[in-house]
Amino acid sequence: MSFLADLFERLRDLPALVQWAGYFGLTAIIFTETGLFFGFFLPGDSLLVTAGLLASQGFALDVYQLGLLLNVAAIVGDNTNYWIGRLTGARIFNRSESIFFHRKHVDRAHAFYEKHGPKTVVLARFMPIIRTFAPLVAGVGRMDYKVFLTFSILGGTVWIWSMLFTGYFLGQYVPGIDKRIELVIITVIFLSILPGLLAWLKERRHATQVAGK
Numbered sequence: 672m673s674f675l676a677d678l679f680e681r682l683r684d685l686p687a688l689v690q691w692a693g694y695f696g697l698t699a700i701i702f703t704e705t706g707l708f709f710g711f712f713l714p715g716d717s718l719l720v721t722a723g724l725l726a727s728q729g730f731a732l733d734v735y736q737l738g739l740l741l742n743v744a745a746i747v748g749d750n751t752n753y754w755i756g757r758l759t760g761a762r763i764f765n766r767s768e769s770i771f772f773h774r775k776h777v778d779r780a781h782a783f784y785e786k787h788g789p790k791t792v793v794l795a796r797f798m799p800i801i802r803t804f805a806p807l808v809a810g811v812g813r814m815d816y817k818v819f820l821t822f823s824i825l826g827g828t829v830w831i832w833s834m835l836f837t838g839y840f841l842g843q844y845v846p847g848i849d850k851r852i853e854l855v856i857i858t859v860i861f862l863s864i865l866p867g868l869l870a871w872l873k874e875r876r877h878a879t880q881v882a883g884k
Contacts, residue, residue, distance in 0.1 A: 685714060685721040686852055690730065694737060697722060698744045704803060705827075706748025708755075711803040716834050717859045723838025724852060734839050738832055745827035749792075749806045753819055756810025789818055793826035802830075834859075 692700065700718065703710035719741070726734040795805035809819055841848050841855065848855065 685718055685856055686725060688714075689718065689722045689725055689732075694732070694740055697737065698740045701741045701831075702744040702748040702751075704748070705745050705806070706751040708752070708803060708807060711800045715799060715802065716797070716862075717856045719831065719834030720838035720841075720859045721852060721856060723835040723840075724842040724848065724855065725838075726835075727839045727842025734835055738835050741835070742828055742831045745796075745831050746824055749823045749827060750820065752803070752806035753810040753814075753816070753823070756807040757813060758810075760811055789814065789822055792819060792822035793829070796826040796830035 689697065697718070700710075700713050701715070704713040704715050722732060722737060723734055726732040726737065791805050792809060795802045806819070806823070837859075838855070
């Protein structure tokens with residue numbers, strides 16, 4: 672319980688979280704966020720960028736070793752989520768609301784999956800909350816596992832390394848960026864939610880146009 676208490680406390684300070692968690696903790700966080708439905712609240716993009724940035728500043732993290740560990744965690748987590756969905760089936764959609772489970776997240780992931788098909792497995796990696804539930808929905812829908820695995824490996828690899836290297840190269844080539852980590856985190860969070868925000872605005876505009884006819 673003390674570990675969980677420390678985790679929740681440090682979620683408000685990502686640089687401190689990265690330093691506290693180290694290789695093992697960061698791997699566990701990425702696995703949980705991608706592999707277990709109750710991990711939807713954990714940071715993904717912003718945590719990866721922060722870890723990459725700190726690694727560039729001489730912190731005791733090797734960005735390549737960390738990247739390999741997190742790459743594996745992201746792929747294993749995604750596939751764990753898929754098989755949870757595949758084995759539990761439609762019961763996921765009938766599960767009652769709880770502090771760790773919100774039906775609306777599953778519905779959002781399902782709608783996104785229906786719209787974008789298999790490429791959702793890749794696209795969802797870059798969308799908070801959606802990336803937690805998309806593989807679950809793919810499993811419930813019994814998506815061909817070979818196809819899922821292919822896109823899961825591709826998406827997990829691109830996501831992990833692009834986020835890590837974004838932070839790492841910002842730290843390497845932008846002077847003083849380590850003193851503006853908060854600004855970097857805010858920017859990454861904004862860019863992460865931007866696709867969802869644009870989709871919401873598009874749907875709202877469409878609904879308004881339909882209502883006006």
